[in-house]
Amino acid sequence: GIQVEQSPPDLILQEGANSTLRCNFSDSVNNLQWFHQNPWGQLINLFYIPSGTKQNGRLSATTVATERYSLLYISSSQTTDSGVYFCAVKALGGQNFVFGPGTRLSVLP
Amino acid sequence: DGGITQSPKYLFRKEGQNVTLSCEQNLNHDAMYWYRQDPGQGLRLIYYSQIVNDFQKGDIAEGYSVSREKKESFPLTVTSAQKNPTAFYLCASSIVYQSPLHFGNGTRLTVT
Secondary structure, eight states: OEEEEEEEEEEEEETOOOEEEEEEESSSSSEEEEEEEOOOOEEEEEEEEEEEEEEETHHHHHHHHGGGEEEEEEOOOOOOGEEEEEEEEEETOOOOOOEEOOEEEEEEO | OEEEEESEEEEEOOTTTOEEEEEEEEESSSSEEEEEEEEEEEEEEEEEETTEEEEEEOTTTTTTEOOOSTTTOOOOEEOOOSOOOOEEEEEESSSSSTTOOOOOEEEEEOOO
């Protein structure tokens, strides 16, 4: 089945810094989502982005499907951005979403 | 407000007991899913249901059972056959099967 990798596994930032999180996948996809899991375990939808670029406030995401990766950009980070960021992909012809292992982000005040 | 409700938030059980986790959605979504998350790990699919009265096994279905008698409800039973049941369980739904997922707040199950 499709393999999903995320990097870096851990990231520590000072408040106000920018960051880029990466999601690589091993096969063609027709669905891709980015989620933020807050410290209480709640999974929040950030983007549905099988291709192209989207922006929502301080967050933006780009998926280059032909090269099999997606990037999540966080600008001017805040302590509330802390948590784990997951990408989930559905392979072309596949049945279900497969989750990556996540990037744990800690934003320090 | 539309959403997915999982209850209870925390659940404690003795080994050897079956336990049922509740998941209810009022989003009018056709598809529902159960995921398991272990500490420091990603999510793994237990079961999914594309429509009412239909469900399929996911990647780690052994020791679990589900039912989908109503569109709004997709309860998960963790049976005594599940060897390592302690985990965080997340329910999700989507408008139709394979469309973007929306998650409930999860149930943390501890079995001792």
